Amino acid sequence: MRIRPVGAYALLLDCDDPDHVEAWRAELCRRRDAGELSAVEIVPAARTVLLDGVPDPGRAAARIAGWTPEPVTTTAAADRVDVPIVYDGEDLPVVAGHWGVDVPEVVQRLRDTEFRVAFCGFAPGFAYLTGLPEGLAVPRLATPRSRVPAGSVALAGPYAGIYPGASPGGWLLVGRTALTLFDVHADPPARLTPGTRVRLVDA
Template sequence: MRWLPYGTDAVLVECESLSEMSAVRTTVIAARLPDVLEVVPGARTVLVVARPGSTALSEAREAVEAADLANPPGADPRAVELAVRYDGEDLQLVAETAGISADEVVELHTGAEYTVAFTGFAPGFAYLTGLPEPLRQSRLDTPRTKVPAGSVGLAGEFTGVYPRSSPGGWRLLGHTETVLFDSRAERPALLAPGDRVRFRRTR
């Protein structure tokens, strides 16, 4: 793990794994340091932003270095359920790659509980961990120029939902009508790091 200055009032923590990143994020949040203004996770990084002139960055580092990152502090995550119509363009491709039927793909995808590890790519796009091993597949060789909003896909160790129409190379399993991002709402993004997510099949 490396702690790198990020301007005068922030530090970028470079982690060795996704799980270490999640442990650092939850540890800093659990410390409830009043002068930590923002904690922004990435795939292998955590950005900690502090109030100018405070000692929050050193306090955050002390909290992380004193913590057992193999057993990070617990949290009270929000639970979100997304209803999905599993009719995606790549559902059969995912099934063939996994060596199972399309129905088994859906059973695996809906049977797991996912955690929002971090957000990025587009406003409201959440990278969800917890994808069953048979569904961990590569991105498409040729990305699509337009993926419809609400498309549910997977790539590598992640699954997620496209919050708006955009280019994308994830394998598409289906579609949800749930709005993932609304700039006019009090909470624009439906999903935030630490949230727990389940998918439910709908016809």
């Protein structure tokens, strides 16, 4: 793991893989909650964790360098969100072709997978979900759709995701949910936050 300064009051941790990112995100959040780290924001991404609003980045970097995060483990069921899904996405046959299985097997694999929110981006409340086995990454559409309905469940690369609002998008659609994933009046506004375990269950 490498620690780099970003501007005057931020640090960027370069990590090895998504599990390493999650381990450091969880460790830094625990340390902040315990009063051992001061940071306004802890923001994971695909291979990095950003700490923003750090009063003394040099001192913080020295302390972080001496920490060892705990390995990623399955959280309690109370920390899991079950998202009710109707599996009727128009790209299910395309995903089945990439995976070399039939459509019912695609749906069963998605039901059986426990996902984890790796990071959020693209749009407010859009969570990138990891957990699919290696080898099941799928390509994006060659030409993105001009409008993907809110609640659409989709796959792209190694990730699954759920569109919190209607927007353009090039992911492969496998289903939909009626669950509200982003509400500016909620605390936190995003229903799915980094580290949250997610199951895509039948609606």
